[in-house]
Amino acid sequence: MRKAVVTLGLAALAFAMFASLAFATTTISIYPFSSYWGQPVMLSSPATFYVNITNSQVYGNPTLDPHVLLVMTETCYNNLTGNVVVNWTENGTPNSTTITTWKMETFPSAIVPPYSSGEFYTVITLQEQLMTREPIYWAFQDFLGSMNITGTKIPFTITLPSTNPRMSVYVLGKTVCSLTFDNKSPPNQPGLVVPESATIMATVMSLVALISCAATRRKR
Numbered sequence: 685m686r687k688a689v690v691t692l693g694l695a696a697l698a699f700a701m702f703a704s705l706a707f708a709t710t711t712i713s714i715y716p717f718s719s720y721w722g723q724p725v726m727l728s729s730p731a732t733f734y735v736n737i738t739n740s741q742v743y744g745n746p747t748l749d750p751h752v753l754l755v756m757t758e759t760c761y762n763n764l765t766g767n768v769v770v771n772w773t774e775n776g777t778p779n780s781t782t783i784t785t786w787k788m789e790t791f792p793s794a795i796v797p798p799y800s801s802g803e804f805y806t807v808i809t810l811q812e813q814l815m816t817r818e819p820i821y822w823a824f825q826d827f828l829g830s831m832n833i834t835g836t837k838i839p840f841t842i843t844l845p846s847t848n849p850r851m852s853v854y855v856l857g858k859t860v861c862s863l864t865f866d867n868k869s870p871p872n873q874p875g876l877v878v879p880e881s882a883t884i885m886a887t888v889m890s891l892v893a894l895i896s897c898a899a900t901r902r903k904r
Contacts, residue, residue, distance in 0.1 A: 713737070753823070755820050771842075772840040789807045828840070
């Protein structure tokens, strides 16, 4: 009986460990994307993107209160000739938001934005995305009006008036009942690979079988 309890306990622990990775994943996707981090980097302007929820039956569908996070190099910022503008269409009506406030970050482990949760972005991660070691400038702004992010792709266009453009585009939002921005587009922390849910369950079942087998052998 004791061995059975231990087996179930270890299986539960294994499930919790892998489930924590599953629910920490990022299910917001932006297209088109680059091959470096799998995330858009603007090197010219304007650029049109599409945002939606992937694995929409698993997590984050719908994602509420969408915000766009824009991160640029210091060189890009110093060569701005105007304001960055984000455009989208809601119910046939064109809408836009103008980005006027930017914050500079240099400390490698600083979290951007500081009020996100889950697999947050750090300055060093964002710098790697932009292939730079310059200070970064970032802006965080609500967009898409009253629309939520779902499995349907929503187009939006960004105009970046800089003579030396280099800016990453991310989208964050809140899952149902969340008070923080707990769903976001990649990248995750460097080196962290979050498996698909089917892979997670297969791994958990394999661990359970292995633990049960070990317990049976000990009993013999």
